[in-house]
Amino acid sequence: MCLMIFAYRVHPDYPLLLAANRDEFYARPTAPASYWKEHPALLAGRDLEAGGTWMGLTQSGRFAAVTNFRDPARSLSAPRSRGELPLKWLTSERQASELLAELESQDSDYAGFNLLLGDRDALWYYSNADKAPAIKLEPGIYGLSNAKLNSPWPKVIKGKARIAELLSGPIDHQSLLDTVHDKGSADPAELELLGLQETMDAALSAQFISTEVYGTVSSTTLIWQADGQLSWRERTYDSQGNKQGVVQQDLQLA
Incomplete structure (x- = not known):
């Protein structure tokens, strides 16, 4: 997943509002969000190549x-898949502080x-960057x-x-989706200020990405x-950016 915009404990009626896009190579096999047979309380998509999830x-x-961190020095093969990381939390009953402390000692594996x-009760952010x-x-x-987090990339600011x-x-879900659905590229001058001047940077600067082999494959609100x-609502897309399917799940916390 390559873009998440969220409001945390800002609105009195909504502790969390989130809209997110997952950007991936179209050839990578993926299963849409569902409840997992081996973890019946878990709702998530599944990366069928490495077995983990993005959200x-x-x-x-x-x-x-x-999300992946954009750093060529850290984009080489690593011993473990980043898709394990959400599962470490979602399939356990451990305290966040305990799990994060363990992760800090192992983050070079990813x-x-x-x-x-x-x-x-709380929301935490951690990066191994x-x-x-x-x-x-x-x-x-x-x-x-x-x-x-909150790096001033144009699509994040927008x-x-x-x-x-x-x-x-x-x-509602549609209004949330609209916050991450802009297909326009950023101004080249803005990208230059951020040091984003590679050939693909303009195409990847859009919130909703569509290139020949890589792009936005799903949006979740x-x-x-x-x-x-x-x-929870997940929309999936084909390589042309056309909607392929919708999964919506509503639940009440105990």
């Missing part, structure tokens, strides 16, 4: 998501990543792509502004209400 939610209120994990400790997030509007506007109006009702 998931449990019926007890655990949430996790991961290529560069950004990780979000949380539950009904540096040795900074995990951060327990304060209420606010956040954007995460393939750099550190998404944060749109979700801020959304908070004052009707909130999550509406978490203060009364414990959650609604």
